[in-house]
Amino acid sequence: MRQASDHTPVWLMRQAGRYLPEYRDIRAKAGSFMGLATNRDYATEVTLQPLARYKLDAAILFSDILTIPDAMGLGLSFALGEGPKFAHNVRDEAAVAKLAVPDMDKLRYVFDAVTSIRKALTQADGRGSVPLIGFSGSPWTLACYMAEGAGSDDYRHVKTLMYSRPDLMHRMLAVNADAVALYLNTQIEAGAQAVMIFDSWGGVLADGAFREFSLAYTKRVLAQLKRTHNGKEDGIVIPRIVFTKGGALWLDEMGGLDCDVLGLDWTANLAKARAMVGGAVGGAGKALQGNIDPNVLFATPAVIQAEVAKVLNSFGQPHTDKTTTGATHIFNLGHGISQFTPPENVAVLVDTVHAYSKQQRTGHN
Amino acid sequence: MRQASDHTPVWLMRQAGRYLPEYRDIRAKAGSFMGLATNRDYATEVTLQPLARYKLDAAILFSDILTIPDAMGLGLSFALGEGPKFAHNVRDEAAVAKLAVPDMDKLRYVFDAVTSIRKALTQADGRGSVPLIGFSGSPWTLACYMAEGAGSDDYRHVKTLMYSRPDLMHRMLAVNADAVALYLNTQIEAGAQAVMIFDSWGGVLADGAFREFSLAYTKRVLAQLKRTHNGKEDGIVIPRIVFTKGGALWLDEMGGLDCDVLGLDWTANLAKARAMVGGAVGGAGKALQGNIDPNVLFATPAVIQAEVAKVLNSFGQPHTDKTTTGATHIFNLGHGISQFTPPENVAVLVDTVHAYSKQQRTGHN
Numbered sequence: 001m002r003q004a005s006d007h008t009p010v011w012l013m014r015q016a017g018r019y020l021p022e023y024r025d026i027r028a029k030a031g032s033f034m035g036l037a038t039n040r041d042y043a044t045e046v047t048l049q050p051l052a053r054y055k056l057d058a059a060i061l062f063s064d065i066l067t068i069p070d071a072m073g074l075g076l077s078f079a080l081g082e083g084p085k086f087a088h089n090v091r092d093e094a095a096v097a098k099l100a101v102p103d104m105d106k107l108r109y110v111f112d113a114v115t116s117i118r119k120a121l122t123q124a125d126g127r128g129s130v131p132l133i134g135f136s137g138s139p140w141t142l143a144c145y146m147a148e149g150a151g152s153d154d155y156r157h158v159k160t161l162m163y164s165r166p167d168l169m170h171r172m173l174a175v176n177a178d179a180v181a182l183y184l185n186t187q188i189e190a191g192a193q194a195v196m197i198f199d200s201w202g203g204v205l206a207d208g209a210f211r212e213f214s215l216a217y218t219k220r221v222l223a224q225l226k227r228t229h230n231g232k233e234d235g236i237v238i239p240r241i242v243f244t245k246g247g248a249l250w251l252d253e254m255g256g257l258d259c260d261v262l263g264l265d266w267t268a269n270l271a272k273a274r275a276m277v278g279g280a281v282g283g284a285g286k287a288l289q290g291n292i293d294p295n296v297l298f299a300t301p302a303v304i305q306a307e308v309a310k311v312l313n314s315f316g317q318p319h320t321d322k323t324t325t326g327a328t329h330i331f332n333l334g335h336g337i338s339q340f341t342p343p344e345n346v347a348v349l350v351d352t353v354h355a356y357s358k359q360q361r362t363g364h365n
Numbered sequence: 366m367r368q369a370s371d372h373t374p375v376w377l378m379r380q381a382g383r384y385l386p387e388y389r390d391i392r393a394k395a396g397s398f399m400g401l402a403t404n405r406d407y408a409t410e411v412t413l414q415p416l417a418r419y420k421l422d423a424a425i426l427f428s429d430i431l432t433i434p435d436a437m438g439l440g441l442s443f444a445l446g447e448g449p450k451f452a453h454n455v456r457d458e459a460a461v462a463k464l465a466v467p468d469m470d471k472l473r474y475v476f477d478a479v480t481s482i483r484k485a486l487t488q489a490d491g492r493g494s495v496p497l498i499g500f501s502g503s504p505w506t507l508a509c510y511m512a513e514g515a516g517s518d519d520y521r522h523v524k525t526l527m528y529s530r531p532d533l534m535h536r537m538l539a540v541n542a543d544a545v546a547l548y549l550n551t552q553i554e555a556g557a558q559a560v561m562i563f564d565s566w567g568g569v570l571a572d573g574a575f576r577e578f579s580l581a582y583t584k585r586v587l588a589q590l591k592r593t594h595n596g597k598e599d600g601i602v603i604p605r606i607v608f609t610k611g612g613a614l615w616l617d618e619m620g621g622l623d624c625d626v627l628g629l630d631w632t633a634n635l636a637k638a639r640a641m642v643g644g645a646v647g648g649a650g651k652a653l654q655g656n657i658d659p660n661v662l663f664a665t666p667a668v669i670q671a672e673v674a675k676v677l678n679s680f681g682q683p684h685t686d687k688t689t690t691g692a693t694h695i696f697n698l699g700h701g702i703s704q705f706t707p708p709e710n711v712a713v714l715v716d717t718v719h720a721y722s723k724q725q726r727t728g729h730n
Contacts, residue, residue: 159660206631206658266571293571295524
C-alpha cells in the first residue's frame, strides 16, 4: 500500500473492470476477455484506469485467477456475459495424472504486464506512484474450477472427487500450490510489490475439510514465496495477503498463516477479527483488509458515507506504529466490485475512507 | 422427532425430492411443480415417499418456501430445470405499499396437505409414526426472492433496497414476519408437530445487517408462534427450529433466540457450537441440527460411514436426559439434498447415523 500513516489506505477488489465505461471500450477493442488479459498494453491500460479516476492507494494487476489452469492446457474461455469455462475438466485419475506445474513461458504475458504496469506507475506524476499487487487464485479455488469446468453453485464435482478420492485431490492441490508459488514468485521478479492469494471458494468447504484441502495448500504456497525482490537485501519485504471468502469462521486458524494481511468479507466483524488476529503493537499480528459489502455502492452518497464510517469504526483507532503490521487496516470491499456499480459512487467511497480515517487518527470523530 | 433416546434422530432437508425416481413420477403426473405442491394427495404422497425407503425419524411437509409471496399476489412459477421466478417483484415504495399479510385461505392447499399427511402418518404401520415438521421461509429470505424476483448470486436488488431505503425494507420484513407467523400457526392448527424457519439467505448479509434485517424478524415470528396444539394444555409443546445457512459466524447471537433447535450448515464445528449454545443439562441450551455436507452422498459407502462418524464424534456424547433440549443432536444435512444424489447412498447415511449413535451411547466406539 501507499506508505501513508495519516489515513487508512484503500483499494478495491476488481477495481479495474466492467463497471468503468473506459474499461468496456478497451474490452470491445480487444475482442475477448482473454484477448484483453493477454495483451500487455491493454492490461497495463486497464490496470491504470481506476487510478486515474480515484485516489486509490494501490494498483492490482489486471488478469484472471484462472490463468494457471489455462497454462496447464485446460483451455480457458469466456463467453460474453457468462463466467469462465474450461474445454477440459479434471475429475478423474487420468486427468489428475496429466497435471504438472506449467512452463512459466506460457504465462509470459502476465509477467510482461507486471513489468509494464510498474514502469507506468513509476512514471506517474501528480500524487505519486502506488504499489502494484500481483495475485493468484488459491490451490483449492483453482481446483474448484478445474473439476467443475466452470463456475458452480453446489461444487458437486470437486467435492465428489475430494470425498471419494482424497489422494487425487491432494495430488491436484500439491501441483496447484507449486504452480501458484512459482507464478507469484515470477510476478515478484517482474516487479510486483505485494502478492495476494484469492481463496474465493474456501468458504464452501466443511469445517475440517477447509484446513485439510484449502489452508494446508495456502501454507504450502506461502512457504515457497520470495520475501524480497531478486534477493536484494534492501529491507523491502513483499507483503503477502490471503483472502478466503467466507473464511471469517476459521479466522483463528488463519491467524497462524505466515502472511502479513488477512482479507475479510462483509460477514466478518472487524473488531472481533482484530481482537483475534490483529495482535498487539509490536506483536506478530496480521493487518486486516476489507470488508464493506459491495452492494453498499448501489445506495446514495449519504448511505455510502455512513457505511464506510461503520466499517472504519468497527476496526477502531488504528495504530500508526510502523514497526508492526498488526492492528493495521487496509480498506477494501468484502468481494469484487459489481459490474453494475455507478462509477461516481466509488469516488464517494474512496474519498470518505480518506477523510474519515484522517479524522479518526486525530480523534475528531 | 421420534422420541428415541437410544440413537441420534435423523431426517434430511428436502428429503422428499427430485433425487427419488418415485418423486419424479408424481412430478410428471402433476405437470408442474406448483401443480404438485398445490394438490393435497400428491403432496401427501411425496412427503411419505422417503419414509417408505429410509428409517427417517421425521417427516417434513412437501411444499416450497415461496408459497407466502405467491399468496401475496407475486405470481410464483417454476420453469422446468430452473429455479423459482416471480411475475412481479418488490423493489420500490409502490410495490412495498401493496404488501399485506395474505388471506390464509389462499394457502389452504398447504394446511390441507398437513392434515392429510398427519392422517397418513398416524395410520402408518410397522415401525410406527414419526412427527411431521411444518416450515416457512424466514422474513429476510422471502424478501430476497421478492426483491430479486428469482434466485440471485449477488442479492443486488434486495440489498440496494435495504441500504437505500431501510424504511421500506423494514416494512416488507414486518409484513413478511406476521405472514410467516400466521402461516406457521395455521400449519400447527392443521397438525404440524414442529415448525422450522428456513433463513436460507441470512448468511449473505453483512455483520450487523444480519441482526437488524434477518434475526430481528425471525424473533418477531417466534414471539407470535403457538406453543401447543389448539391451546391444549396437554404438555406437548411444538418445537421451533431455526436454520440460517451461513449463520455459524453469528451463533452467539442466535443462541438468544426463543427456539428449541438451531440448524447448522457444514461450515460449523459442532463441538464449538455445542459449547457455545448447547447449554448444560437442565439449562436453557439449544438442540443442534445438522450438519454433514450433502456432497458426501456422492462418495462411496465407506466414506459416507466415516464422514457420518466424524459429524457424530464432533458433536460428542449426547445427553439422554429428557428434561432438557440442550446438548441434543438431530442429524441432518447442512443444506438440502442434491437432486443428483444416488438414492442408495441415503440409506447408508441414515443407517449409519442410527448404528453409530447407538454405539456412541453405550460407549462402544
